[in-house]
Amino acid sequence: MDESASAVHRELNRRNWEGRVPIHAASAFYDLPGFRAGGSTLRPFEIEEVGDVTGLRLLHLQCHMGQDTLSWARRGAEVTGLDFSASAVDTARALAxxxxxxxxxxxxxxxxxxxxxxxxxxxxxxxxxxxGALVWLPDITRWAEVVAGLLADGGRLYLAEFHPLMETLDDDGRTVARDYFDRTPQRYDYPHTYTDGPPLRETEHVEWHHPLGTVVSALAAAGLSVEFLHEHGFTLFQAYPVLERDEAAGVHRFPAGHPGVPLMYSLAARRTSVPVPR
Known part of the structure; x- marks a missing residue:
């Protein structure tokens, strides 16, 4: 990996996210007033899969404005949130x-x-x-090593993500438009973030595609033991016109009879031994 190019791309992304923070903080999408009033941003499957966190020390990597982090605190964890955006961290501290x-x-x-x-x-x-965190990381092997080094013996990583197959589909959700195995950095120039609100000033960002096997293999190589890998046939937003809203579950799915692909995944991996240095 070209480390100098990676550093340039990550700085580009940091500036992009610094610009997103005030827009997100004011958005209906993130609804900070509702969170202050007692809301939780955790999804039901995350709560079920992670289990009781009372008294546990939990680290949230790439925490953005801290709503998920603080939702775990509301469930009894002692939490630390980390993010590369100083503005996001300031917002999270104020929210706490x-x-x-x-x-x-x-x-x-x-x-x-x-x-x-x-x-x-x-x-x-x-x-x-x-x-939505891993696409912002250029080096999944290094990420897995960082995670392994931050876990106590017997500690667990819990990861919930959009499935990488989603990134291969065209906007219609019906046709494959991109090579699943293409891991070259992709540079985008979008005037808006994904929430409601005004346009961005820093409009460019870079994303990296990580096939599922690459993520799992990196965790195994870092000394973690994968406990489960669940692929989910739902996602959290109207990613494609063909998806239908499941109001009861608060998610979007392919309609009955439509050939489906996994739209999200979640996994847990435990540190059961000291990671082997690379």
Whole structure:
């Protein structure tokens, strides 16, 4: 991997996300007033799969404005959120104060790859990575090594993500438009973020595609034991016109009779031994 190009791309993304933060904080999509009033942003399948977190030390990598992080705090965890956007971390800290969770939550501004140094050898019972995070990381092998190093012995990674097959489908959701195995960085120039709100000033960003096998293999190579891998036939938004809203579950699915593909996945991987240095 070209480290200098990776650093340039990550800085481009950081500036892009700094611009997204005030838009997201004011958006109906993120609904910070509703969260302050007691809402949770965790999805039911995440709560079920992670289980009871009471008293556990949980680290949320790429936490953005901290709503998922603080939702775990509301379920009893002692949480740390880390994000490369200083503006997002400032918003998360303010949200922790506003919700009375400041004593059980802290937020750190840092790149994921610098997490071990910034957290100075701390270890966690759970490392959580939320939906839509991995496409912003150029090196999944290095990410897995960072995660393994942050886990206490017996600790677990929990990852919930959009399925990489989604990225291969055309806008209609019916045809394959991209090579699943193409891992070259993709540069985009969009005037808006994915929420409601005004246009961005920093409109360019870079994403990386990570096939599912690459993610699982990286975790195994880092010394983690995969406990489960669940592929889900639903997603959280109207990704394609063909999807139908399941109001009861609050998700979107392919209609009955339509050939489906997995739209999301979740996995848990446990640190059962000291990772082997590479």
């Amino acid at each position: 104060r506003d919700t009375g969770l400041e004593s059980r939550a802290r937020f750190v501004a840092a790149d994921v790859y610098d997490a071990a140094d910034v957290l100075a050898g701390e270890r966690f019972d759970v490392v959580y990575t939320g939906i």
